[in-house]
Amino acid sequence: MATQSLMRRLPPVSVVIASLVLAIMLILVIFAPLIAPMDPRDVASYSLMDMEIPPVFMEGGDSRFLLGTDNQGRDLVSVILFGLRISVVIGLGAVVFAAMLGVVLGLIAGFFGGMVDGIVMRVADIFVSFPTILVALLISGIARAQLSADAMLAWAPLVLIFSIAINEWVQYARTVRASTMVEIARDYVRAAKVIGLPSPRIMARHILPNIMSSVMVIATINLAGAILTEATLSFLGAGMPPTYPSLGTLIRIGNQFLFSGLWWIAVMPATVLVILVLAVNVIGDYLRDHFNPKLMAT
Amino acid sequence: MIRLLSVRLLQAILVMVAVTAIAFVMFRFVGDPVASMVREGATQAEKDAVRVALGLDKPVLAQFVNFLGQVVTGDLGTSYRYQQPVTSLLLSRLPATLELVIVATVLALSLGIPLGVLCALKPHAFFSRLTQSATLVGISMPTFVTGLLLILIFAVNLRWLPSSGRGDLVDIGLWQTGFLSLSGLKSLILPSITLALFQLTLIMRLVRSEMIDVLSSDYIRFAFARGLPRTYIYGQLALRNALMPVVTVTGLQIGQLIAFAIVTETVFQWPGMGLLFTNAVGYPDVPVLAAYLLFVGFLFVMINMIVDILYTFIDPRLRTR
């Protein structure tokens, strides 16, 4: 009875719409350089003469700039497309990195048990001792102080992926460890061990496939969180640099103009960000209820 | 039992040592405070003198040993920026953050639990669906966007509430409270709503799923079969059981809230520990950063340990582990 009501709770219509929105966004992200009217990273492609033009539908709009321009004369459609691209890449990157790290460590801990298990899980305890946002702030702060500004430009996305993922792997590791311990007690794994198959092979061939569905569900739910964390870091000024902005950076820049009547500089990227995260959340919610109602997003 | 407790305690100490090491390593590399500490046009000799005075010219290991010694004696150094002992600085900001977190938690619980129950009892009602969708939007909005929206609407346009700060404070001993003045209470409203929103969503969803689980369990069905009154079943039997995990999660979330307060405090210029931290990052005020990290680490370790120990009391199966 409970499962039925859960499944019926989210009308599939919303999930379909969310998937559609997400698909469109992914296409936009992949083809951003082809679609965007200009490349916001090329300083020669924009001019101060075009700064702070409102969106087309407002008085004073310019047909060249559908959503208006920012305080440097950059076309908002283009910066948002490129910003969306960065936000998605960092979000996906962080989730993939965290999942890989978590799955490998979880497998090892669960498979070998004993000392190995103890060490891995205590390390995990240390990492969950700190909120993601705090750790990420610190790591990106160190990176910015240690790398030259040029190097930071190139490395910023990787630094962000690393600093977000470093805290998120624990959840995967714990789930995978628990499932591995269940699987390892089963006859087929025991049999594989008896006939002397190498451990990595047993883990990859026999255990991994059985735990992938939980990992996928956690990953989807965490994707929304990772994108939000990146946006928050960038908003606090510890994320992507303004010359290579993500959606969060754009909102931070726009925030300075929020009360100056230039609302579109902040509101446009913020809307796109909320739509993106909402779409991911709708899908994640559905997946969780559908596959694994017991998983909690804590 | 004693063995288990001592193992947990030992683990907690180990974790704290690791945290101290991380705090130290991180902060030696966050940036160079010397440039913020000398006047415009300072000579190289002046800059070097400051560097020597701060001990930044010594080898990293020597600096770490020095730092460890300080931490053990409870002396976390002097803030570069505020010229005050870091410990008293952090303590003076504690009331602001705690009041914010407490109000946010109360808000989240007092709204989250009824809404969660409602959504569990009447999952198909229009109101339940609306609440469900609203919470999805809620967790999809970054905290800073919510905060800015609230400022824009209630402070700038409607002018009902202040946009920043804590208002007038009243001293009760060492504790400065905003609860006892009108402007203090008004100042609390927007930041606490912003901070509560995320937790509210979490609690609501948790209560809902726990309630659904409990309601489908055998003893509730049995109670219905016996013809016990509905209010008694829902209120006394079901809710009480569904609330157990909520209490745990809320406890664990308080640490998370203090961290999340960093963003809220920055948006609302709320003079708590989070704002202290973001201001310290920009300086960089290394002793403050290190102390904050240690404080949050300590808080988390304590909360985790207490929750673990409580579990072993509640659930006898864990005692034999």
Next chain:
Amino acid sequence: MKTSIKTLLAGLALLTPLSAPAFAETLRWASSGDVISYDPNAQVDSFTQSVHHMVFDPLVRRNKDLKLEPALATSWEVIEPKRWRFKLRQGVKFHEGQPFNADDVVATIQRQIDPGARNRENLSTVVGVEKVDDYTVDLILRGPYPLLLNDLAAIYIMSKPWMEEHDALKPGNASTGVVTYASNHANGTGAFKLKSYEPDSRSVFEVNKEWWDKPQHNLDEVEFRPIASDATRVAALMSGEVDMIAPVPLQDIDRIAATDGLKVVENPSLRTIFFVFSYRPELHATPGQPNPLRDVRVRQALWQAIDTNTIQKRLMRGKSRTAGMLVAPAVTGYDEDIDVPLPYDVAKAKALLAEAGYPDGFKTGLACPNDRYIADEQICLAVASMWAQIGVQANVSVESKTTYFPRTDKGEFDIYLLGWASLPPMDGFSPLQALLATNDGTFGGSNADGLSNPEIDKLAYAASTELDEAKRIEDLKQAFRITHDEVLYLPLHQQPVAWAMSSKVDMPQFPDEYVRPWFAQIRK
């Protein structure tokens, strides 16, 4: 439980009335930064020093025209080049009642030149102080020094008995871990008393009814709040939570000015914004190749390729003052004949580059902070796209001041943006000594990129001891003339200082960006 209720009741009993006290006039203002400490010797922050001036008086101070005038000293004379004698004002009292006399000056100066004082370089030429009688003191100098009065205008006099009582005779210093009572308490002779101080939150001042000077304000109380975020600060003004904000972001000026009941006051400030060139043998952008910036024609070309007009009109919204030299008009050593920017001329710039052997331009780094100067990051991006027109390919890097300024010290940039206000002395000697003179350990403290011009060095050392003011000013001007002709630095503009306030507030504005509430009037 019972005890906690008791404490609560005790707290309630002490509680001041919930409604605002019945003060006639309170000025509530907000700025982007907070006071770092109330210890005058524990920091070097010019904003903090400006707030201190409300509470403390110096021996000499700046008047409404920023000219020096007597304050706690009524007169002075140079007895010999190394000994200055000051006559002190009589009948002055500190806020807590202690009478002011020569002992306070001696204790203050000793505290100021203590090796542990963070700002001791602000009075670096003074080596000693002697009490002559109760109202006369002598300052002993290292050598002849023309700028002593300018320096003294930023030295705030503290009370000796008060410091003794609170064990604060030695200055607080974060780097050595010394914390004193004076860090968060203040007892001066100034126009306002510090009533309460909550770091990062607010400082409240009340009028000093026994001030020795005739007040030119009508305030009873001043409340200062630091609000770092531009948008939040503007919101606080718009919602009526504060009466004044300083600074106001440029993009909000027009809207605030058009709002009923609010007004904006703006002027060019002293802070000149300019580009610094690397004079090292190679640029970081092109290792292994000779540095093109060492050729004066290349530097001229870069200047002529900048459309200063567009930057002034668009980026700075018409509020900045385009500059041709490193100091603003109010600073000693300024000369309007030197203050002439090279004209914007792309063709000429290209020709100069070709002449220097770079017909197709070259590659360079261009660095900017993004949280220090007005529109700093935008300026860099705009200049990069202007330089692209003459083939110079500038890789822009932008970062926070926290990491930016350490890098400027280490010479990690090819070309970078810098601002210089020549404060506190308000004298051209400040950039001459720190930026233009060769970095030899004494001079050239902010010249980390190998600039060295023997003629300028000679002028700098001559000016440092020249007591004949006319000759000294000529030395300064000569150095600035060379700087201009050789394009040693590339000046852009003086950035504006803009404040927004309720139209009931009259607050005079100064190019040194000090807020001086002792000149403020609030109309009913």
